[in-house]
Amino acid sequence: MIRIVEAKDFSLKREEAEPYEKEREIVLDIIQHIRQHGDEALRAFTRQFDGVDLQNFRVPEDAFANAYNRVSPEFVAALRDAIANIRRYHEAQRRQSYMMIDEEGTTLGQLVRPLHRVGVYVPGGTAAYPSTVLMNVIPALVAGVPEIAAVTPPDKEGNVNPGVLVALKELGVTEVYRVGGAQAIAALAYGTETIRPVDKIVGPGNIYVALAKQAVFGKVSIESIAGPSDILVVADHTADPEYVAADLLSQAEHGETSPAILVTPSRELAEQAARALERQLTLLPRREMTEKAIRNMGAVVVTSDLEEAVEIANRVAPEHLELLVENPDDWIGRIVNAGAIFVGSYSTEPVGDYYCGTNHVLPTEGTARFSSPLNVDDFLKKTSFIRYSKQALLTHGHKIITLAEAEGLGAHANAIRIRLDKEGK
Amino acid sequence: MIRIVEAKDFSLKREEAEPYEKEREIVLDIIQHIRQHGDEALRAFTRQFDGVDLQNFRVPEDAFANAYNRVSPEFVAALRDAIANIRRYHEAQRRQSYMMIDEEGTTLGQLVRPLHRVGVYVPGGTAAYPSTVLMNVIPALVAGVPEIAAVTPPDKEGNVNPGVLVALKELGVTEVYRVGGAQAIAALAYGTETIRPVDKIVGPGNIYVALAKQAVFGKVSIESIAGPSDILVVADHTADPEYVAADLLSQAEHGETSPAILVTPSRELAEQAARALERQLTLLPRREMTEKAIRNMGAVVVTSDLEEAVEIANRVAPEHLELLVENPDDWIGRIVNAGAIFVGSYSTEPVGDYYCGTNHVLPTEGTARFSSPLNVDDFLKKTSFIRYSKQALLTHGHKIITLAEAEGLGAHANAIRIRLDKEGK
Known part of the structure; x- marks a missing residue:
């Protein structure tokens, strides 16, 4: 049911937003x-x-x-x-x-x-x-x-x-x-x-x-407008196919347009996870929608090595990225585009959705390239504060005049000059 | 030329953006x-x-x-x-x-x-x-x-x-x-x-x-789309009217829609600053546009006290706020909405535009209520990191299942349960 493709044939087609x-x-x-x-x-x-x-x-x-x-x-x-x-x-x-x-x-x-x-x-x-x-x-x-x-x-x-x-x-x-x-x-x-x-x-x-x-x-x-939720699992032969399948399904149940992708160099894992997914799906309450999501937006991508798997992950810039590999620490630092990185067998994505402490409002639709999880900064604002001293103005004022005049902004220059004049400089 | 109004008659009309x-x-x-x-x-x-x-x-x-x-x-x-x-x-x-x-x-x-x-x-x-x-x-x-x-x-x-x-x-x-x-x-x-x-x-x-x-x-x-640049000066009788006038003009020269506002409890300062502004204007290179800005968007607002002046400032939420008063430290903390606060006679706004070190890309059109100057955070992104331990999942997994099931998300619950089952919990 979930398509299995070679890395060279894979591209994630996110639908362009309708004009509505x-x-x-x-x-x-x-x-x-x-x-x-x-x-x-x-x-x-x-x-x-x-x-x-x-x-x-x-x-x-x-x-x-x-x-x-x-x-x-x-x-x-x-x-x-x-x-x-x-x-x-x-x-x-x-x-x-x-x-x-x-x-x-x-x-x-x-x-x-x-x-x-x-x-x-x-x-x-x-x-x-x-x-x-x-x-x-x-x-x-x-x-x-x-x-x-x-x-x-x-x-x-x-x-x-x-x-x-x-x-x-x-x-x-x-x-x-x-x-x-x-x-x-x-x-x-x-x-x-x-x-x-x-x-x-x-x-x-x-x-x-x-x-x-x-x-x-x-x-x-x-805050940003959220698109469909997505997950990408990077796994090798050491990953448990049942876990991988369950985690893909947990995102797919969010809706028909939710991408759920496994990227792995292990063809064996690819096939086992695909079978496990089909089996687990039959037991789910939201089976119909979840199945549609898997058919539409699900994929198992077989790569030549983990290097290539991580490359694909960075290109997709997933909202949730699970790393289920033998030596995760060798790879974590190379994952540059992801909303949240879940490492190891017990870091299934619902842990972050509900409980562990991180925020579940995460950048979707590949915006992890430049966006962040919802965080405290989103509720703070900054204000610059300037108390310029008289000595500083007398010492550096002429440079400010030079820069303002180079831009043709005479009133800016004047605001400095009028002060220098008054101080006899 | 610049209108002088009582506080009760003042409201800053920012034009609604054209549809273009x-x-x-x-x-x-x-x-x-x-x-x-x-x-x-x-x-x-x-x-x-x-x-x-x-x-x-x-x-x-x-x-x-x-x-x-x-x-x-x-x-x-x-x-x-x-x-x-x-x-x-x-x-x-x-x-x-x-x-x-x-x-x-x-x-x-x-x-x-x-x-x-x-x-x-x-x-x-x-x-x-x-x-x-x-x-x-x-x-x-x-x-x-x-x-x-x-x-x-x-x-x-x-x-x-x-x-x-x-x-x-x-x-x-x-x-x-x-x-x-x-x-x-x-x-x-x-x-x-x-x-x-x-x-x-x-x-x-x-x-x-x-x-x-x-x-x-x-x-x-x-980053945000900038609107017309603006300045609001809060000043009392100790302020130099020539400085006030020069600083209002330095923003007004940015364009015809740039608000330049003095708010003061001192009627004497209001009148002196208005006269100084008219005089200084005749000497400026961008005189025509600057004069239009002052006529359109300029204002001198006379308040009953500094308290009221600061209230107006917070309502306007200016891009640049200058504080030219006898005891600035009594007031700084009460200014909650401003892109940048310039304190004292020598902190004329061009100091910040060009030189002192703060950023001149500031929130315009009253967005200082919720926006910040351009800063390093604008070029950083955050990624959540989760490595949940086996012990943690075994201890807290059932709570995550409770929360997921309360929301009707069965595949989320399943991703936890499948792991607990495997561990015999």
């Missing part, structure tokens, strides 16, 4: 309405798209308590351990401001400070993932963002997913609104009577949410 | 042609837009030597001092990878590594600014980017600005192509026979360059 013209028009229209009519429009769209008439968007206090009754104690315990791990990992990303003072008395610095207010979009329905809450909120908390507001679509009774509410509550985020879709993004960006505008919006969503985030980008900041 | 539909169509067409026809299309567009027929795009070795003969020794000396200052300031921004090992034997880490190849756009003609080269290239060099290529449009003889060439040469960037406009951006993003594709494109340009950068965003990374 119709959807874009709808989204722009929704944003316009929210900007003009605020809560009233938000109420109307929630009626239209979510099928519920809400007087108040804010999730009430008692909904959080109720949510705990609807999840298992094991779930809460596991969530708390995950939170502790994710917090610990991200705390190492904290930044310091710096300053430098020189002998002329000039102080230069870079102030590093948190964003003031961040909005987190949490999908609802069948894609309501508590883990999404952890991964988007914790880096903001660690950065020191003082205000975090969450939005998530309600069901027809006006309720939101209990797992999501528990996750938010565990993190201390209780400013939660029962709104979803493009209208929720517009409300976060421009504000309504109920929802104050934010500085940045993060979190995944469907195509309407993605297009709305693109449309409000500039008015607010956004 | 016609220009966008032209740009998409250019990109399409470059993708399909490579150098041949690049040659044709250079003939069409720059009026010169080029066989080779690469700037030849001897052009650099010639460029030094066309600039003054004072210019080269000033440039070298500026380079040393900018390098020193940015070196403090270097990042380290980190790793954490726990008692169960799990290693987590974040690898911080430079982008591999960066393209720098340098405008030509009357807007050819050597300082732009320094500000865009030095952070990339400090980050450790191994390949930096520059593009800049040629004149009708096929030559490029000597100041720009000298700046590039001083920084060791000798892979320079004589191409400009949207066609240069397309070539950097997609590659041609001559120009290999890059991972990130930085640098300012006209509307065609800006639209082209937007269009290739996703295929490559870009």
Whole structure:
């Protein structure tokens, strides 16, 4: 079922994004309405798209308590351990401001400070993932963002997913609104009577949410728009084919367009993993979609050696890269393009999705060439600080004039000269 | 000429960006042609837009030597001092990878590594600014980017600005192509026979360059698209009105849409600065454009106290903020939204544009609320590293299964379970 190809015949065809013209028009229209009519429009769209008439968007206090009754104690315990791990990992990303003072008395610095207010979009329905809450909120908390507001679509009774509410509550985020879709993004960006505008919006969503985030980008900041999730496994003859198959399937179940690729110099492993994958697939709950993903975007690539396998990995620049080889340390440093590198038999990708501490918001669609996992820096901003001394200006002012005049910027030169003149220089 | 208003009557009207539909169509067409026809299309567009027929795009070795003969020794000396200052300031921004090992034997880490190849756009003609080269290239060099290529449009003889060439040469960037406009951006993003594709494109340009950068965003990374440059001066009665006026004018000369705003509780300073501005303006080389900027976007805002002045500053979130007050240290910490803060009489904004060491690529149009000056981080990428231990998986695996199953992701749970089963857990 999964195709097995030689390295020379392999190229990953990622589909070019559709233009989504119709959807874009709808989204722009929704944003316009929210900007003009605020809560009233938000109420109307929630009626239209979510099928519920809400007087108040804010999730009430008692909904959080109720949510705990609807999840298992094991779930809460596991969530708390995950939170502790994710917090610990991200705390190492904290930044310091710096300053430098020189002998002329000039102080230069870079102030590093948190964003003031961040909005987190949490999908609802069948894609309501508590883990999404952890991964988007914790880096903001660690950065020191003082205000975090969450939005998530309600069901027809006006309720939101209990797992999501528990996750938010565990993190201390209780400013939660029962709104979803493009209208929720517009409300976060421009504000309504109920929802104050934010500085940045993060979190995944469907195509309407993605297009709305693109449309409000500039008015607010956004993290990147995620494409289909992907995995690439680099393995040799020492890898367990059952593990390889299970790990490929764990990404494939995300959707029909999710690439799942094994690259190996071992033809034996290639064939064993392909058979194991077919066998395991029959037992999976999301079998149909997962099978489609494997048929569309799955591949087993047989290379002449590990060198070539790593080359292919760097070309693909996968979101998740698993390294299941005899001597991983010989190869880790050569993997330059990957969102996350999972090393060894026990580092299966779901470990990172849920639990170990790293962030699961990772660069997709080959953007690991230039992008990073979501991290604390995404919730910080920097400001340059300049206190130039009189001595410095008198000593170096003429050079600044030279540079400004070389660019024909006379008023820039004048701002220096007027000071030198006053000091009799 | 510059309007003087009370705080309650002031609001900064930034114009909403035009849709630029016609220009966008032209740009998409250019990109399409470059993708399909490579150098041949690049040659044709250079003939069409720059009026010169080029066989080779690469700037030849001897052009650099010639460029030094066309600039003054004072210019080269000033440039070298500026380079040393900018390098020193940015070196403090270097990042380290980190790793954490726990008692169960799990290693987590974040690898911080430079982008591999960066393209720098340098405008030509009357807007050819050597300082732009320094500000865009030095952070990339400090980050450790191994390949930096520059593009800049040629004149009708096929030559490029000597100041720009000298700046590039001083920084060791000798892979320079004589191409400009949207066609240069397309070539950097997609590659041609001559120009290999890059991972990130930085640098300012006209509307065609800006639209082209937007269009290739996703295929490559870009820094933000700059809007009109702006300045806001917070000053009290101790400020020198001549300095204030000169500094407002130094930003206004950037273009008709550049806001230049004084906010002060001192009506006397307001009036003196307005008169000084009118007087200084008559002496400036770019008088006409500067005057238009002041009439369009200039303002002197009189507030009831400094508290209110700082509030307005935070609302405007200026690119450049000057603080010319008696006790600046009482106020610096309250300025939360600004690209760069210049403190005191000698910290005129051109000091930062050219020389002191901070970057002059700063967040415009109020984006200082969530954006940062160009810095070394813009040329680094991070990769998560996970080596989960067998003991950790055996101990915590069941929690990961709980979390995955709560989200209905059975293949994720299976990837853990298959390992626990094998180990007899």
